[in-house]
Amino acid sequence: xxxxxxxxxxxxxxxxxxxxxxxxxxxxxxxxxxxxxxxxxxxxxxxxxxxxxxxxxxxxxxxxxxxxxxxxxxxxxxxxxxxxxxxxxxxxxxxxxxxxxxxxxxxxxxxxxxxxxxxxxxxxxxxxxxxxxxxxxxxxxxxxxxxxxxxxxxxxxxxxxxxxxxx
Numbered sequence: 001x002x003x004x005x006x007x008x009x010x011x012x013x014x015x016x017x018x019x020x021x022x023x024x025x026x027x028x029x030x031x032x033x034x035x036x037x038x039x040x041x042x043x044x045x046x047x048x049x050x051x052x053x054x055x056x057x058x059x060x061x062x063x064x065x066x067x068x069x070x071x072x073x074x075x076x077x078x079x080x081x082x083x084x085x086x087x088x089x090x091x092x093x094x095x096x097x098x099x100x101x102x103x104x105x106x107x108x109x110x111x112x113x114x115x116x117x118x119x120x121x122x123x124x125x126x127x128x129x130x131x132x133x134x135x136x137x138x139x140x141x142x143x144x145x146x147x148x149x150x151x152x153x154x155x156x157x158x159x160x161x162x163x164x165x166x167x
Contacts, residue, residue, distance in 0.1 A: 050069055052148070053146070054067075054070050055139070055146050057144050057145075060086060063083055073149070074122045075124040092123065113132075116131065117131055132148070132149040134147035
């Protein structure tokens with residue numbers, strides 16, 4: 001792990017000698033194994049998380065990956081219906097334009113946004129409210145947004161008190 005951190009933290013400069021850039025094959029193998037292990041841990045956490053999580057490109061809003069909790073919340077049965085597609089071509093426009101502009105402004109300003117309260121409709125037509133947080137990550141040399149959402153089921157809360165509220 002120290003080798004991985006050393007390689008990631010120290011960019012090569014022009015004044016380094018050729019010998020400084022050579023990494024022995026056994027260290028390169030260890031580095032590759034460490035990287036695979038970290039990716040494996042990330043995807044286990046991502047896939048097993050009970051909160052909806054998604055990764056999409058920032059520039060063109062193409063869905064790259066999401067977990068099963070995301071599928072359940074948005075009302076889609078198969079990842080194949082969404083992966084590699086722009087959210088507008090799938091009919092999955094969860095955010096209003098003012099929410100989108102807020103997220104883009106926060107990302108440009110801070111590189112992330114946290115606990116933004118929003119209302120959206122899923123593909124089943126249900127009205128849901130939640131808190132969403134997101135941060136920029138880089139996948140295949142492309143800036144992407146990793147987002148996670150905590151859904152608040154107001155409808156269920158109000159039904160406990162036998163009241164009818166309209167959102």
